[in-house]
Amino acid sequence: MTVQLQPPFRYVGHKRRVREDRRFVAGGGHYAADLVLPGMLHCAPVQSEHPCARIVAIDASAALALPGVHAVLTGAELAAATEPLMNGANTPLVVRYPLAVGQVRYAGEWVAMVVAESRAIAEDARELVRVEYETLPFVLDGEAAMAPGAPLVHPPHGSNVLLDRHFVWGPVAEQFAAAPRKLSYRVRWGRSSTVPLETFAVTARWEPTDAVLDVWASIQMPKFPDQIARSLRLPGNAVRVHYDVDVGGSYGVKRGIKHAVLVGHLARALNRPVRLVEDRLENMTGGDMQGPERVFDVELAFDDSGRVQAMKMRALDNVGAYAGRSPFQLGKPIGAIVGPYAIAAVEYHALAVASNKTPQEAVRGFGQAPTNYALETGIDKVAAVLGLDRLEVRRRNFIRADQFPYLIPSGTTYDSGNYHGLLDKTVAVADLFAERDALRAQGLLAGVGIASCLEPSGGNSSFEPLLNPANRTTTWMESCRIHVDGLGGITAAMHTTTSGQAHETLVSVAVAEVLEIPPERIRVIRPDSLASLPSNSPVGSRMAIMLGGAAVRAAQKLRHQLMQIAAHDLGVPLLHLRYSEGDIHAPDGRKLSWLELVLIAHREYFRLPEGMEPGLSASSIYMVPTGGQLPLDDKVQMYPCHSFEFHYVLLAMDPVLCRPEIRRYIIGHDCGQVISPDVVKGMTLGGIAHGIGAALLEEFSVDAQTGQPTAASFMDYLLPSAHEVPRVEIVHQVTRSPLTVFGQKGSGESGYLGSPAAIAGAVNDALAPRGVRVDQLPMRPALLSDLVAEGTSA
């Protein structure tokens, strides 16, 4: 059980510079593509032109004849030398290799990899690779892929359904039978992603004498070294992943297993360092980083006061051509399936369906943002049906502050919250409804959007055994090691990559708080995977809780060691000693300074307590609070902590062009005890910007006739610029978690989890006077203006 540190804090929660920023503003970040190794070779993929086709023959002779070309690797050759990539779902016949084997399953899939002295030569050579295809029928739509007779993406699997799980939690049928009111609706979440500005990059080098593979990769991936080793048939300790690479944005998607396995294989086969850096086109089409694409069919049972008693939700996710971990994105939202609402019974049908589209990867929130959009749409519809205020309906359904800890039907206990309090504080900032009416009086289409949702945080893997009973993984840890050198300098190690979340700052502040030593005096390093303790990487909004927890635990152990040394040296019982800013004071006025304690630990063994090991170091491998149990009766405790956010948005559109313009964006945010205020603020603002993209602009569209991607560059996949993202007003509330070292919760996904729902609500409120309604994302201006002109809904 975690013993929680209580405020006031010295460093936690105070405005403080983010230490990583100094190197970034100077252009001194260490990104994977910056690495130059002697003799390094470069890759360019040959990509499939067809969404589905049999590979009849590959003729690389002309490419190989080009000076500077070293190899053209095909899928058949790679498959003979490696194990398939890991499947998350229980689908052993859905086999995936980094290169297509025998058949291509989406336009853009890697068919062969050209390796040459330079990237330019590799690109020239790939134009010379002749691939003969026999095209096959394909299917793009998720529902069509489930229909009888649909082309099978993986014929040996026998179906396109990769995951089909049906849950009933609580008396759903009884509640629906008894409820005076019901409604049903469908919403669609379009295929978008986080699209980091840095594409995926990886370099691998094989050291034949040491028999070790060095990997520098732009990754955010749990158990990455294990997966590389397994696929390459290497022992785990023969893969050394360098975690001191700075990742140029990820937000979930930088998994990079296929990239690293392929480059690792090439580095061994060619005995040369090999690098693959995607260009943008390759990234958008074959980088396997697109997010969920979902159709939700939802039914709600509620009473005349707007209280929702039960929900039935079917979520159909089009996961694309291969599975990977993507079906689990239907599982994580189970931990907050009722959002902030006291809904007593839920039926949930999760379907992951394969299609001839780019495979899906984890995206910020791991499926939570689409689920929140579906749920919030329903709450708005309940209000509309009853003619009630949308704020009031939320107030009536919110779990009350005095009900925590609160067990939801699917088995998760919410740790803490004050939803009513934050709603009230947020709406007190402005009367957006009055501002909306003023805009309407000017002839604009104007609407207010509201969304209240949770950010499950702390991250564990409970959805894995819940969705796939063959998978019994429940351990989900994070680690920190602290070392004090002979001169008294403190170095703390974290054991994963970092992609902009200021983890080094987090560790320094957490250690500083315990040791009462300024964070600036603590160096934070990221050793390679062979020198690291176990980590599960910065996924699931977990690092403030988990890395923060590990850092505090390790620092507490170190502090205890110092106290033991002092107790022995001063001859005073430990409980009578007082630790202050690195020094230890005895009741009689004697003290041992930090440097004296370091001296004893490092040089004066005769002063150490009997049996104590010399030096000063401590480590913690911290298990996720409340985690570790297998599911029981289809229920499980998912993430431990639950941040809350309340979005309150004013949006206006010209009635002809229908280009949505966000006039005001107010967000109430509660992630418990804040550790680094500027970091939390940035996460929230950035998450809202992602949500604006998902709601209004971004979509990986595909031509229905040809299966070709039609949004493969930034000219047609539209990312929000500074013009599209408004100034955001943040309202703070702190409801501490009882489960964590400082009372903190996660904030890595904040903003994004509710902004698409809020913006969609605002658009629909704006369209309501025209009798138009849109229940699909993204709501691009062309769609909206057509609907308004025609007076129809979508």
Add this chain to the structure above:
Amino acid sequence: MQLTLHVNGADHAIDVDDRTSLLDALRDTLGLKGTHAGCEHGVCGTCTVLLNGEPVRSCLMLAAQAEGEVVTTIEGVTPAPGELSVVQDSFVETHGMQCGYCTPGMVLTAHALLRANPAPSRAEIVEAISGNLCRCTGYGQIVEAIELAAQRLARSNTP
């Protein structure tokens, strides 16, 4: 082809393929890794450098086109090793970044803006950085950084 690039105050004689972009020449030939590739088709602004003080996309220019021009990269605005310009320091103060990948382009764009317009309005800042995409921050703390830099520069004698 052989050409001379004037980068960060020094001439560099280089030998590159005719088709080499300025971005690749800076990164691969001169080893200036602070300039990053984002989209390589001129949309995202990640590769921004200053050409005679004006922000340009180094992915859309050939290295040969930069001969005879004054090129400034992020490495060229740092006053001395370990020190930061006022603009850079302001980005740190407001945490106007997260992953740091777009940051060199943003900082250079901000330098160019403040040189041309020492007291920009919020709208002028937004307009200036609208050609530089950032996926992390939602731009809020970047705008704050440039506002802060303008205030600081107004009180100082050195740009």
